[in-house]
Amino acid sequence: MANITLNNANKAKNDEFYTQIADVEKECKHYKEHFKGKTIFCNCDDPEQSAFWRYFHLNFELLGVKKLISTHFVYKDLYQAGDTYKMEYNGGADSDYTAGAKTTLKENGDFRSAECVELLKEADIVVTNPPFSLFREYVAQLMKYEKKFLIIGNKNALTYKEIFKFIKNDEIWTGYRGFSGGMWFITQHEVATTKIVDDKKLANVPSIWFTNMDIAKRHENLILYKTYTAREYPRYDNYDAINVDKTAEIPMDYDDIMGVPVTFLDKYNPDQFEIIGSMASTTIDEYSKGYPFIGGERKYARILIKRKSV
Ligand SMILES: C[S@@+](CC[C@H](N)C(=O)[O-])C[C@H]1O[C@@H](n2cnc3c(N)ncnc32)[C@H](O)[C@@H]1O
Numbered sequence: 001m002a003n004i005t006l007n008n009a010n011k012a013k014n015d016e017f018y019t020q021i022a023d024v025e026k027e028c029k030h031y032k033e034h035f036k037g038k039t040i041f042c043n044c045d046d047p048e049q050s051a052f053w054r055y056f057h058l059n060f061e062l063l064g065v066k067k068l069i070s071t072h073f074v075y076k077d078l079y080q081a082g083d084t085y086k087m088e089y090n091g092g093a094d095s096d097y098t099a100g101a102k103t104t105l106k107e108n109g110d111f112r113s114a115e116c117v118e119l120l121k122e123a124d125i126v127v128t129n130p131p132f133s134l135f136r137e138y139v140a141q142l143m144k145y146e147k148k149f150l151i152i153g154n155k156n157a158l159t160y161k162e163i164f165k166f167i168k169n170d171e172i173w174t175g176y177r178g179f180s181g182g183m184w185f186i187t188q189h190e191v192a193t194t195k196i197v198d199d200k201k202l203a204n205v206p207s208i209w210f211t212n213m214d215i216a217k218r219h220e221n222l223i224l225y226k227t228y229t230a231r232e233y234p235r236y237d238n239y240d241a242i243n244v245d246k247t248a249e250i251p252m253d254y255d256d257i258m259g260v261p262v263t264f265l266d267k268y269n270p271d272q273f274e275i276i277g278s279m280a281s282t283t284i285d286e287y288s289k290g291y292p293f294i295g296g297e298r299k300y301a302r303i304l305i306k307r308k309s310v
Contacts, residue, residue, distance in 0.1 A: 015131035017185035017205060019152065021051035023177075027209050028055060030176045031150060034125065034213045036064040041123035043111045044130045046072040047087040047100070052128050057089055057097040065091075068100075069123060071116050073109035084109040094230055111138060120145055125213070127151070129185075132205075136162040139210070143171070148213050154204040155179060158262055159280035159301060160215065161288065163210075167265065168275045168287055175209025179266045183207040207265075222267045224252035233258075237293040239279060241304055255309075259292055259302035276304040 017062035027034075035056075042052040047070045056068045068089040084107070107113035111120075120126070120141070128277040129152035140162065142149050146265070157163050158174070166172040177183070184195070184202040193204040226232075228251035233242040241257035244250050247264045257276055268275070279292040280301035292299040 013134055016189065017051060017129070017132075017203060019051045019129045019183075019185060020202075021055055023183055024051045024055045027175055027177055028174065030061060030217075031211075031213055034148065037066050039067040039069065039122060040065055040305070041119055041126050042070040042128045043116055043120065043126060044062050044066075044073060044128045045070045047097075048072075049279075050128075053087070054097045056127070057099070058094055060089065060091050060094045062094075066124075069119055071105065071109045071111070071119065073111070074085070074308065075108075086115075093095040107241050112141065117141075117145075120147065125150070126146060129207075132157075136160060139163060139166070139172070142263055150175065150209060150211045150213060152207050153210050155262075157210070158208075158265060159278050159303075161281075161283065161285075164278055164287060166281075168277070170270050170275075172210055172212050173270075174265050175211050175217065176217055177205070177209055179208055179263045218269055220267075221251070221269055221270065221272050222247070224248075224250055226251050228254040234294050236279070236299075237296065239289045239292065239304070243294060243299060255307055257304050257306050259299075259304055262301055262303055264303055264305065272308060273305045274308055276279065276306055278303050 007169045025071050042050055042056070043102065045052050047053040050070060053068070053070045056063070056065055060068060069086060072084055074084050084105040086103050086105055087100040093099035105115055108117055110116060126147050127147040132154050135153050135157050144164065158167060163172070182204040184204055186200050187203045188299060189203065191203045196204050226249045231256070233244060233251060235242055236259060241259050242254065244258050244260045247260055247267055250258060250260060259279055262280065277287045277289050281288055281291050282290060284290045289304065292302050
């Protein structure tokens with residue numbers, strides 16, 4: 001029991017980063033059409049604290065949302081008391097974000113629990129910042145129940161085996177917010193990069209949005225200006241592709257496989273390029289081709305892409 005509690009305490013520490021409402025607004029404004037007439041579920045969100053609950057509640061009528069649901073998770077063995085509940089809001093008092101029907105949950109509000117899965121089935125779209133420690137499982141569940149979603153995850157998750165397969169197959173893509181700079185979350189914890197704003201401690205975490213809702217951004221062509229030369233774009237020792245160091249320097253006249261920085265995914269348009277695989281770990285399998293090497297030297301992680309013929 002002591003070990004379980006310690007493990008959960010560590011997980012809790014890593015997972016308790018709260019999203020700022022300004023970040024929710026900046027991303028969600030690009031998905032307005034998707035939210036219209038839909039049931040939105042925030043399944044890792046204490047309604048008393050969550051910026052997601054607040055944003056959709058305050059803008060319920062404006063966005064034309066049909067229903068808003070939020071479930072509050074507690075680590076039972078940490079806090080003992082089972083103070084878990086769901087909140088459901090159907091409109092009528094948008095400006096009072098405490099308004100809604102509160103019902104106690106039988107289980108602990110875990111997104112995997114039977115009662116939360118029933119709510120997931122009822123929902124059309126899931127929007128939240130889930131626990132980073134359970135990201136793979138979290139995404140697998142959304143995909144299993146064929147839900148639309150807009151969620152925050154660590155940048156590194158892009159190359160997780162379990163996530164990359166969906167990116168490669170154009171089933172998941174990244175949101176509007178650019179990759180640089182990380183996002184600032186409200187936290188109580190001591191972490192590397194923090195700042196205090198309005199008496200709140202904010203921690204910087206390299207995070208991005210993941211979604212499967214179509215957005216205009218992913219149909220914008222990347223404008224290219226470089227041409228291929230063998231000298232500027234060396235080949236890998238361990239995979240038949242050329243290396244490109246900057247997304248902006250993808251050669252416009254090269255038709256075979258190229259290794260590009262992972263940040264390319266921020267600019268990825270599936271009509272312009274095809275994703276072939278990744279070179280971002282030691283794994284070698286169907287999609288992953290091991291880390292890239294040139295002249296015996298290991299290079300940065302890369303995504304393998306190929307231009308589509310127009
Ligand atoms: C990164 S925080 C984000 C909280 C909130 N969604 C937000 O954006 O401010 C992840 C939250 O997920 C909760 N959580 C952890 N494990 C969970 C689980 N198995 N099911 C549901 N929520 C969980 C944590 O308590 C934590 O509050």
